[in-house]
Amino acid sequence: MTATTSTHHWNGILSSALEAVGNTPLIALDRLRDSEGVNCRLLAKVEFFSAGGSVKDRIAKRMVERAEADGRLIPGHSVIIEPTSGNTGIGLALVSALKGYRCIIVMPEKMSREKEATIRSLGAEVVRTPTEAGWDSEESHIGVAKKLRDAIPGGIILDQYANENNPLAHYHGTYQEIKHSIETSDLQCKRITALVAGAGTGGTITGLSKALRDDQAKESSSKSGANGADGQDADEAKAVVVAVDPVGSLLGGGQVGPYQVEGIGYDFVPEVLDPNKPNIDCWIKTTDDEAFAMAHKVIRTEGLLIGGSSGAALAGALKFLHDTPAGRAIATNEDANVVVILPDGIRNYISKEWFLDGALRAPTSNLAQEIAHILRRDISPASAVKQNGTNHVNGNSHSVAHEHNGIVHVDQIKTREGEPSGESERGVEVTTS
Numbered sequence: 001m002t003a004t005t006s007t008h009h010w011n012g013i014l015s016s017a018l019e020a021v022g023n024t025p026l027i028a029l030d031r032l033r034d035s036e037g038v039n040c041r042l043l044a045k046v047e048f049f050s051a052g053g054s055v056k057d058r059i060a061k062r063m064v065e066r067a068e069a070d071g072r073l074i075p076g077h078s079v080i081i082e083p084t085s086g087n088t089g090i091g092l093a094l095v096s097a098l099k100g101y102r103c104i105i106v107m108p109e110k111m112s113r114e115k116e117a118t119i120r121s122l123g124a125e126v127v128r129t130p131t132e133a134g135w136d137s138e139e140s141h142i143g144v145a146k147k148l149r150d151a152i153p154g155g156i157i158l159d160q161y162a163n164e165n166n167p168l169a170h171y172h173g174t175y176q177e178i179k180h181s182i183e184t185s186d187l188q189c190k191r192i193t194a195l196v197a198g199a200g201t202g203g204t205i206t207g208l209s210k211a212l213r214d215d216q217a218k219e220s221s222s223k224s225g226a227n228g229a230d231g232q233d234a235d236e237a238k239a240v241v242v243a244v245d246p247v248g249s250l251l252g253g254g255q256v257g258p259y260q261v262e263g264i265g266y267d268f269v270p271e272v273l274d275p276n277k278p279n280i281d282c283w284i285k286t287t288d289d290e291a292f293a294m295a296h297k298v299i300r301t302e303g304l305l306i307g308g309s310s311g312a313a314l315a316g317a318l319k320f321l322h323d324t325p326a327g328r329a330i331a332t333n334e335d336a337n338v339v340v341i342l343p344d345g346i347r348n349y350i351s352k353e354w355f356l357d358g359a360l361r362a363p364t365s366n367l368a369q370e371i372a373h374i375l376r377r378d379i380s381p382a383s384a385v386k387q388n389g390t391n392h393v394n395g396n397s398h399s400v401a402h403e404h405n406g407i408v409h410v411d412q413i414k415t416r417e418g419e420p421s422g423e424s425e426r427g428v429e430v431t432t433s
């Protein structure tokens with residue numbers, strides 16, 4: 001049983017969307033746990049609930065606020081420029097929209113159109129760069145951002161790869177929220193046994209790992225002080241920090257190569273990431289197929305609309321639990337709490353083939369066959385696309401096509417100004433082959 005006795009709610013009225021950054025829920029993935037045959041709890045920190053839809057809202061807000069406090073960012077003068085895989089871009093565009101900064105986001109081609117559209121809708125500019133460009137080349141997202149910064153008066157790169165406020169946002173924010181959620185739950189054991197996160201800049205895993213280590217060290221020193229113990233118990237209780245890295249990234253070892261999952265993995269080690277112990281105990285590599293299959297599974301079984309790197313984090317967590325000695329010991333322990341960070345949501349990836357393949361091109365279910373039998377027509381997504389594809393809105397009248405017994409009927413729908421719908425006239429009938 002993992003239900004919480006209290007959930008976090010905002011009090012009063014928030015002054016802007018900036019106050020709705022973070023404060024995300026910790027959700028027990030009991031269905032996934034049962035289907036994967038592990039006994040430990042899987043607790044997901046679900047970051048798409050944040051205002052801009054990802055974990056990176058937190059660092060965008062903190063990096064801007066700290067730079068303003070230092071006098072490095074000046075409203076009305078500074079132009080925020082950032083190389084990113086997109087989510088930091090959405091966060092910075094959101095903060096810029098609210099605070100009145102001009103903002104330019106530089107991101108590789110492979111990142112989704114949804115992210116670009118979101119950033120543009122927030123009023124920022126987007127520059128695309130070749131995905132295959134090495135991080136230190138002039139054409140890379142980092143190289144182009146530097147060129148723009150040097151040429152644009154007031155241009156400033158807050159630099160998530162090196163900015164201490166990236167890990168600090170998680171040290172002071174994300175970790176404290178996880179701790180609060182667990183402490184206010186009805187769990188018998190309120191310790192974090194393992195923490196799993198994907199690494200991009202590494203800010204998330206580094207900030208969380210440091211906060212967890214500091215917290216557990218404080219806890220065990222106060223215990224050993226009280227009992228006169230020698231610290232052995234403390235060592236046994238030490239949490240395991242697991243970083244997840246896509247095949248094709250060098251952060252967790254291996255060859256650099258192409259992969260589709262967005263936001264995690266790099267061809268260099270960013271300054272904010274310490275890839276070694278005691279920061280990170282173990283690296284797990286995941287493939288695109290594993291990440292995307294897991295994202296679909298969690299959407300379907302847990303109702304959580306997560307993105308690809310969240311799928312990778314969970315696939316990596318389960319590989320750790322199934323395939324490593326330390327993981328197997330945790331997997332069999334009902335009291336163990338495995339916290340997994342899920343960085344963003346599927347709405348960033350709706351147009352990606354890997355999502356559409358699972359959502360629109362999955363095999364027909366028995367229920368769909370039953371519906372088709374009752375309605376005497378094909379209701380598969382492909383047929384819906386075909387039918388909807390003929391729909392078009394024209395002024396205050398539009399046509400709607402539907403198929404019945406091999407005949408396509410095109411109805412003219414008239415809509416009067418200010419009214420949601422109008423009378424329907426039977427229009428053209430076309431026999432399909």
Ligand SMILES: Cc1ncc(COP(=O)(O)O)c(C=O)c1O
Pocket residue numbers: 054056085086087088198199200201202203204205262263264307309310343344
């Ligand atoms: C979708 C997604 N997942 C994971 C991460 C990794 O987070 P971090 O940069 O803190 O390592 C990012 C970072 O951009 C991301 O956009």
